[in-house]
Amino acid sequence: MDQAPSSGEELLRVLTALASPHRLRIIAALTEGRAYVSQLARRLRMNRPLLYMHLQRLEAAGLVVGTLETAPDGSSVKYFEVVPFALGLTPDVIRGAAQTLEPDGPEPDGSGKDRDT
Amino acid sequence: MDQAPSSGEELLRVLTALASPHRLRIIAALTEGRAYVSQLARRLRMNRPLLYMHLQRLEAAGLVVGTLETAPDGSSVKYFEVVPFALGLTPDVIRGAAQTLEPDGPEPDGSGKDRDT
DNA sequence: CCGGGGTGTCAGTCTCATCTGACAGGGGGT
């Protein structure tokens, strides 16, 4: 994965994806090796549809990938695994990404209203 | 700032703090230099109480610091500035932090219920 | 005394992510 997630939108998607205890635990669990949805639901003791939603979120952020495989017995199983990412986060990185996001506009007027710094 | 935010709680606080377009823009704005609340509210065109809340969140996460100063004219002004942080985020880091967070417990039973990987 | 700029805090509203239970399938063994 890119060190710099480029656009603010993308960065935001990754951050919101990670900002959840459940999703952190999911990623943690997947570092141990890939797993399919129902299996993971049992392991993490959480509702399957719920886990499903979280996995979708993580996949949309590009942090995990899921592949629907047809097992030898013919049934479908969806395996997920982590994408080895490395995200460096500093104020400047944020500053860069935020530009792709700012509906800022300069001071309304001012006329030397502000104090010194 | 630490490269590894240590506890899962702490990591989560930082992540949830960053997972907001407003707060990203706030940090971006503060990289340009410190500013006080009302001033920043004008610059970013947002409600002051709202900005106030976001700043509190960021401060709680240790990403910015605020100092209440008494200006030469005697009035109080609260300046905020970014804490130069550097956060490295990888699956393994998450795995480490998640341990301080897991109410996991192994499989309910199993008995070889799962498929091979 | 009044206006202007600042901080801090509050109750109330509203939007949105989360979470649950249930359903419709598909496929395989017994």
Next chain:
DNA sequence: ACCCCCTGTCAGATGAGACTGACACCCCGG
């Protein structure tokens, strides 16, 4: 036929966070 395991999706309840307007308060300058 029945049971078991899997995937995918949905309507609805719940809750947490975002957001607003208004207030109390401070200090100064005209």
